[in-house]
Amino acid sequence: MQKGVIGTAHVQIRVLDMDEAVTHYRDRLGLLETDRDSQGRVYLKGWTEADKFSVVLREADEAGMDFMGFKVLNNEVLASLRQDLIDFGCNVEDIPAGELNGCGARVRFDSPTGHMFELFAEKEVVGRATGHRNPDAWPMDLKGMKATRLDHCLLYGDDLDGSLELFRDVLGFWLTEEAMDGDVRIAQFLTTSMKEHEIAFIRSEGKGQFHHASFLLESWEDVLKAADLISMWDISIDIGPTRHGLTHGQTIYFFDPSGNRNETFAGGDWYVPGMPTTTWDAEKLGKAVFYHARELNERFLTVTT
């Protein structure tokens, strides 16, 4: 049941070298740089996104994800979900407005899989790159893969059941797809919108692992062009272009210069409230993950930051 979470709004990613990371996310993925702050963090967004940023890069001694943020409808929703998170047993921390440039107060919380998340209600609106009055189809000066928006993240962790309770029962996400090994849910895809997933989890032994941040492209043609650019720039490739069975997205995976995995994708399924959850059986997992090869790949399954 919808509880006022609009959806995935931002991710803060740790990088080993900021200059290399900015070249990757801005000039190659094609995000637009919107700000930098006194801590040296760099803010970016996709050209179709109206809010000030969706990706924040922070230089650190390790790669991985600091946190992922979800926007909620308003401050009343923020306050009530904050209490629900405390009642559920999350450790909640209040981050003051302005800690991220242009972002209102954030409620940060931990989770059964060891990842950090946050909710917030307000962020500075800078608008789509084409404007909001008689806009043209796309901006003419886009770079690289022309990523349109941050779409979702996939995270690895151990307690998927606890994570499902948190996201479905406390935060009001719908379970759109799952992969089951008997009674054990080994993958879960969750949304608050018509997107097939705002966030997904895969079961592992560990905690807090970051598998990928995914960016939407306009078409399959653009996914193939992204693949060309990955070769032209000698970007570290993971797998693709191919299609997933889960969500049916057309996709390619690669790594940023610090080893964080990125996905660019197009197409795929959408979700309408009331639709049944789609279930993939463990024996069909090859097809679920890589619809064409129908075979699992060790690196895709096990490499995380």
Add this chain to the structure above:
Amino acid sequence: MFHIDVVSSEDKSFECPPEKSLLHGMESQSVKAINVGCRGGGCGFCKIRILDGEFETKKMSIKFITKEEQAEGFALSCRVFPRSDMRVMAVGND
């Protein structure tokens, strides 16, 4: 061009120029001696122990190579650039 010996259950070797990381050099010659992950120093998949040789490193994720490990000669081969012939041991993902 430097000669890199990889000591493991099955010994293998490859040639690597100074501007390429060990992992990159290995992949360019289609040798399979060390696990290939992100190629960016972030995932720990390509971990090795350096037994012999001169090298330089780029920043490696401390989640997978602690300062102590680095002092003991452990490294992520995608961030190690040879400056002489080397002998390394594949450690793999732990």
